[in-house]
Amino acid sequence: xxxxELLAPARDIQIGIAAIDCGADAVYIxxxxxxxxxxxxxxxxxxxxxxxxxxxxxxxIFVTLNTxxxxxxxxxxxDQMLAVQDAGADAVIVQDMAILEMARKGLGNRFxxxxxxxxxxxxxxxxxxxxxxxxxxxxxSRLILERELSLEEIxxxxxxxxxxxxxxxxxxxxxxxxxxxxxxxxxxxxxxxRGACIQxxxxxxxxxxxxxxxxxxxxxxxxxxxxxxxxxxxxxxxAGVTSFKIxxxxxxxxxxxxxxxxxxxxxxxxVHQHPEEYERSSFGIVTGGFTPDTxxxxxxxxxxxxxDGKRGKWASxxxxxxxxxxxxxxxxxxxxxxxxxxxxxxxxxxxxxxxxFSFVDRNGDVTGFRGDVxxxxxxxxxxxxxxxxxxxxxxxxxxxxxxxxxxxxxxREIRVGVSLSFYMEDGIWKVLVQATSEDGRLVxxxxxxxxxxxxxxxxxxxxxxxQIEKSFGGYRFALHDCNTQDSLPLMSASSINGLRRAxxxxxxxxxxxxxxxxxxxxxxxxxxxxxxxxxxxxxxxxNRISKTLYKDAGAVHIEDAYELNHIHSAELMRTRxxxxxxxxxxxxxxxxxxxxxxxxxxxxxxLILHFDCHKCEMTVMKA
Numbered sequence: 001x002x003x004x005e006l007l008a009p010a011r012d013i014q015i016g017i018a019a020i021d022c023g024a025d026a027v028y029i030x031x032x033x034x035x036x037x038x039x040x041x042x043x044x045x046x047x048x049x050x051x052x053x054x055x056x057x058x059x060x061i062f063v064t065l066n067t068x069x070x071x072x073x074x075x076x077x078x079d080q081m082l083a084v085q086d087a088g089a090d091a092v093i094v095q096d097m098a099i100l101e102m103a104r105k106g107l108g109n110r111f112x113x114x115x116x117x118x119x120x121x122x123x124x125x126x127x128x129x130x131x132x133x134x135x136x137x138x139x140x141s142r143l144i145l146e147r148e149l150s151l152e153e154i155x156x157x158x159x160x161x162x163x164x165x166x167x168x169x170x171x172x173x174x175x176x177x178x179x180x181x182x183x184x185x186x187x188x189x190x191x192x193x194r195g196a197c198i199q200x201x202x203x204x205x206x207x208x209x210x211x212x213x214x215x216x217x218x219x220x221x222x223x224x225x226x227x228x229x230x231x232x233x234x235x236x237x238x239a240g241v242t243s244f245k246i247x248x249x250x251x252x253x254x255x256x257x258x259x260x261x262x263x264x265x266x267x268x269x270x271v272h273q274h275p276e277e278y279e280r281s282s283f284g285i286v287t288g289g290f291t292p293d294t295x296x297x298x299x300x301x302x303x304x305x306x307x308d309g310k311r312g313k314w315a316s317x318x319x320x321x322x323x324x325x326x327x328x329x330x331x332x333x334x335x336x337x338x339x340x341x342x343x344x345x346x347x348x349x350x351x352x353x354x355x356x357f358s359f360v361d362r363n364g365d366v367t368g369f370r371g372d373v374x375x376x377x378x379x380x381x382x383x384x385x386x387x388x389x390x391x392x393x394x395x396x397x398x399x400x401x402x403x404x405x406x407x408x409x410x411x412r413e414i415r416v417g418v419s420l421s422f423y424m425e426d427g428i429w430k431v432l433v434q435a436t437s438e439d440g441r442l443v444x445x446x447x448x449x450x451x452x453x454x455x456x457x458x459x460x461x462x463x464x465x466x467q468i469e470k471s472f473g474g475y476r477f478a479l480h481d482c483n484t485q486d487s488l489p490l491m492s493a494s495s496i497n498g499l500r501r502a503x504x505x506x507x508x509x510x511x512x513x514x515x516x517x518x519x520x521x522x523x524x525x526x527x528x529x530x531x532x533x534x535x536x537x538x539x540x541x542x543n544r545i546s547k548t549l550y551k552d553a554g555a556v557h558i559e560d561a562y563e564l565n566h567i568h569s570a571e572l573m574r575t576r577x578x579x580x581x582x583x584x585x586x587x588x589x590x591x592x593x594x595x596x597x598x599x600x601x602x603x604x605x606x607l608i609l610h611f612d613c614h615k616c617e618m619t620v621m622k623a
Contacts (some may be wrong), residue, residue: 001283008260011247013046022410023264026060027281035064037249038195044083051088058282058514060090066121068193068542069096078102079367082112095123098545104522107419117141123179129160130531136161139529147578150241160242171230171247175201175222176573182562183572202320205600220320228302254405262292282440289410296398298322315582319366322397342377356397419481429489435503439513443506449489460488473504528554537562573620
């Protein structure tokens with residue numbers, strides 16, 4: 001039986017709890033420092049509280065410690081590793097190999113036993129079986145794979161390794177191979193590998209040829225659509241993926257709740273279809289809530305990227321921000337821009353007061369506004385921007401849906417089976433209670449039930465059933481057995497409710513169960529061969545401990561990380577995304593005349609594009 005895990009992002013403890021309530025099997029969150037989203041740090045105490053809540057349901061908490069670490073930061077990083085472990089974290093997500101070495105050996109004369117697993121971050125750019133096997137040989141229990149892989153490539157990595165595989169299934173996409181983007185650092189000194197990316201890939205550029213002719217003007221030429229693999233969950237499971245990861249540690253609570261609920265239902269459906277093959281890795285059932293719809297949540301349009309090993313239209317170059325769902329075209333503009341009237345794309349479109357709208361203006365910029373009063377197909381706004389008839393209108397905030405997300409909250413409960421046996425002893429009714437939770441906790445207790453016998457045992461039995469089978473304290477009780485001879489004690493509803501509350505309290509005092517996943521241990525390293533004996537700047541080696549590990553692994557030459565040396569000839573990006581393909585100028589696919597190189601221009605800054613057609617990859621470099 002293979003366990004499948006839905007892994008949700010959390011900017012903070014509140015969002016983490018909401019994700020758990022909506023069906024997440026695991027949550028990843030940053031600690032105080034060294035997370036790849038600098039704006040999403042959390043205190044150790046908040047991580048402890050989140051772990052306490054999560055572990056009630058067998059949900060795991062993974063803490064991101066996935067930036068590169070400088071020498072002067074090693075002690076602080078080591079202390080944080082031990083602190084998050086003490087707080088109850090179930091794993092640490094790592095980019096820098098120094099974290100792994102400190103987990104194994106401590107740091108200098110300081111040593112605290114580190115017991116929890118390490119996951120190799122997607123920032124490690126894991127995209128070949130050889131890379132994967134090497135990282136597994138270091139002791140990583142899980143590999144978080146590169147987003148731009150195909151199912152075939154994932155399957156090949158699965159065959160080369162035995163540890164868990166994690167793969168992104170939803171959310172924003174970096175345009176280049178993860179952990180190997182240096183554009184932000186080159187432009188601003190803010191490194192993506194240090195959690196401070198300026199998202200230069202979402203900026204607007206002109207595209208020119210070598211003669212300076214402008215081929216495309218003012219487009220977000222490096223911006224990709226968002227990932228959506230909801231309909232490919234079964235394919236990914238078959239290829240060997242254990243954990244299905246949602247991007248979004250900077251996203252708000254409504255986004256996380258909506259996406260988690262949608263993918264949790266998809267995983268439930270897969271498990272239901274293949275009960276002999278798969279199960280969820282956590283416990284509990286989700287009740288109540290809303291009907292999810294990822295089309296109504298922040299997105300730049302959706303793509304399945306390279307999952308089938310084929311190219312498609314991946315760019316969101318017209319709008320790097322969320323446009324939302326298209327609702328129609330402007331058919332009329334009121335005098336003085338007092339209102340606009342929409343010709344909806346279908347009759348099911350219903351507009352709400354407070355909806356957020358967007359459109360692309362005549363300059364090609366995305367412009368947004370709020371609909372203060374929406375009546376039928378007419379939108380009135382105090383701040384209606386200049387607009388034109390025929391403009392395509394999108395809704396990027398659905399006020400009614402946001403209210404539903406807020407009001408119709410999900411709750412999560414552990415299922416508990418209850419058996420009751422009754423007997424008389426010295427004229428007093430006794431009830432033997434046995435309760436077993438789905439995570440394996442067992443409560444056995446004997447309670448007194450008074451000396452009165454019910455006149456109608458059938459009615460009393462229904463009373464036991466109706467009162468026991470209520471939710472309380474995060475548990476959903478079900479009466480599986482109610483053994484008696486010919487009669488039952490007479491008990492009030494409040495007494496039976498007290499029995500249920502006592503069961504919940506006893507269960508709370510026991511350690512919640514947890515399904516075991518495949519765990520690799522940080523024992524002696526058994527190095528698998530490196531793919532090459534030179535570690536380039538793309539290895540992101542920024543401290544002495546990482547450098548020593550690679551030397552021990554057989555590396556002859558090790559370059560410092562780009563952040564330390566700013567190599568002029570460095571590839572700032574390498575990607576499977578190709579601008580020439582997107583605009584129909586690919587020599588291989590469109591029989592176009594080769595016009596390499598091309599250039600990107602932005603605010604006087606010039607970047608050069610090269611095209612590695614043999615590998616079907618594009619590179620971005622400083623011109």
